[in-house]
Amino acid sequence: MRRKIPSTLALSAFEAAARHQSFTKAADELAVTQSAICRQIGALEEFLGVALFRRGRRGVALTEAGLAYSRKVMARLDDVERDTLELMAGGGSGGTLELGVVPTFATKWLLPRLPDFLQRHPGITVNLAARARPFLFDDTPFDAAIHAGEAFWPGTEGIVLMPEDLVAVASPNLPIPGGWERRMLLQISTRPTMWRDWFRSCGMAVEGDMAGPRFELYSMVAEAAIHGMGIGLVPRLLIEPELARGALVLAAPHVYRSDRSYRLLYPERKADHPPLTAFRHWLDAQAAAARLANCK
Numbered sequence: 001m002r003r004k005i006p007s008t009l010a011l012s013a014f015e016a017a018a019r020h021q022s023f024t025k026a027a028d029e030l031a032v033t034q035s036a037i038c039r040q041i042g043a044l045e046e047f048l049g050v051a052l053f054r055r056g057r058r059g060v061a062l063t064e065a066g067l068a069y070s071r072k073v074m075a076r077l078d079d080v081e082r083d084t085l086e087l088m089a090g091g092g093s094g095g096t097l098e099l100g101v102v103p104t105f106a107t108k109w110l111l112p113r114l115p116d117f118l119q120r121h122p123g124i125t126v127n128l129a130a131r132a133r134p135f136l137f138d139d140t141p142f143d144a145a146i147h148a149g150e151a152f153w154p155g156t157e158g159i160v161l162m163p164e165d166l167v168a169v170a171s172p173n174l175p176i177p178g179g180w181e182r183r184m185l186l187q188i189s190t191r192p193t194m195w196r197d198w199f200r201s202c203g204m205a206v207e208g209d210m211a212g213p214r215f216e217l218y219s220m221v222a223e224a225a226i227h228g229m230g231i232g233l234v235p236r237l238l239i240e241p242e243l244a245r246g247a248l249v250l251a252a253p254h255v256y257r258s259d260r261s262y263r264l265l266y267p268e269r270k271a272d273h274p275p276l277t278a279f280r281h282w283l284d285a286q287a288a289a290a291r292l293a294n295c296k
Contacts, residue, residue, distance in 0.1 A: 006048070007040075010043055010044040011044070011073055012030065012077070013026060013030065013032075013041055014041055014044055014052065014070065015070065015073050015077055016037075017037060018062055018066065018073075018074075019074070021060065021061065022060065023038060050065050050066075050069075052065065052069065052070075082141075095273075096125045096126075096275060097124060097126045097127065097144070097273075097275040097276055099126060099128050099129070099142065099143065099144055099145065100131035100135065100140065100142040100146075101128055101129070101131065101146040102130075102147055103130040103217050103219065104217050104218040104219040104222075104238050106128055106130065107219065108219070108237075108238045108239070109238060111128075113286050114126065116282075121275075121278050121282075131145060137155075137156070137266075137267045143273055143275070143276050144158070144265065144266035144270065144276055144280075145264075145265055145266070146161070146262065146264050146265075147263060147265065148164055148235075148260045148261065148263070149260055149263060150260055152263065153265060155267060156265040156267055156268065157266065158264045158265035158266055159284050160263050161262040161264060161284075161287035162261065162262050162287050163257050163258075163260075163261050164235050164257070164258045164260040164262065165236050165256070165257050165258075166194070166198055166235055166255070166258055167234065167236045167250055167252075167254075167255055167256075168198070168231050168252045168254070169231065169234055169242075169243070169249065169250060169251060170225050170228075170230070170232070170249060170251040172246060172247075174225075174230075180199070180204070180206045181208055183231055184212055184213075185208075185209065185211065185230060185231055186212055186215065186224050186229065186230045186231060186232040186233070187210065187212045187213065187214045187215070187221075188214070188215060188216075188218065188221060188233070189214040189215060190216065194233055194258075195233055196209045196210065197256065198233055198256045202252075202254050202256075212230060213230070219238075221233070222234050222238070222242060225248060226247050226248060231251045264284075
């Protein structure tokens with residue numbers, strides 16, 4: 001069956017005209033005549049059976065249908081352009097891995113190790129994008145994700161990298177008052193009961209354990225703690241350099257192993273994607289080395 005897909009010339013003309021809200025500017029960008037843009041968009045509207053622009057004395061404006069369609073077309077053309085540039089850059093060899101990853105883990109743990117992977121696999125390009133919350137792979141260009149959670153997402157598989165060990169940290173210059181009720185607790189907005197869970201694992205119940213300024217990322221909590229804003233509760237693996245150089249110190253010796261683990265996960269259909277296979281084996285070895293180092 002023949003696909004119901006408009007011509008790429010018509011889509012390119014429409015995307016440029018929608019972006020500029022002008023047939024004339026679209027023609028200038030694409031180095032064609034204004035009449036050529038008009039013909040392409042007219043043919044597209046005839047193909048769709050929908051008016052995409054309102055024509056008036058002062059120019060053109062997108063209809064509601066045209067606005068919605070333009071957003072989707074722009075996204076698809078961006079994907080095609082990205083894939084084309086990747087193929088041109090790689091010369092048909094190697095491959096690309098699109099990875100969504102929790103931001104602090106990416107900057108503090110993954111990126112310092114990533115040059116080793118790129119040296120071992122020079123034909124593979126790894127693209128990273130921050131994703132602090134779970135998402136549906138079908139709605140994204142990602143091949144895989146690194147997230148902290150209690151289980152793999154439905155329809156995915158992968159490997160467990162390491163557990164989440166939470167420690168309370170503060171600036172060495174922060175005065176520590178007597179009781180926990182008097183301390184400023186820095187909160188993670190996506191996990192409002194984390195301090196309560198930590199206190200419960202210590203056999204304590206602290207009034208006001210959910211009070212305090214809230215931050216979306218662990219990197220924000222760590223930075224706020226470094227600057228003396230309060231005590232942060234952060235996975236130890238994300239702040240080892242700060243602890244080593246003394247920018248942060250443990251506010252208590254207790255370590256709470258939460259129900260979450262850092263995991264590499266990916267859709268089942270991506271399991272044999274060559275760049276992902278290479279990355280999975282490398283990442284598994286890196287995580288094993290990190291776990292061994294923490295046991296010493």
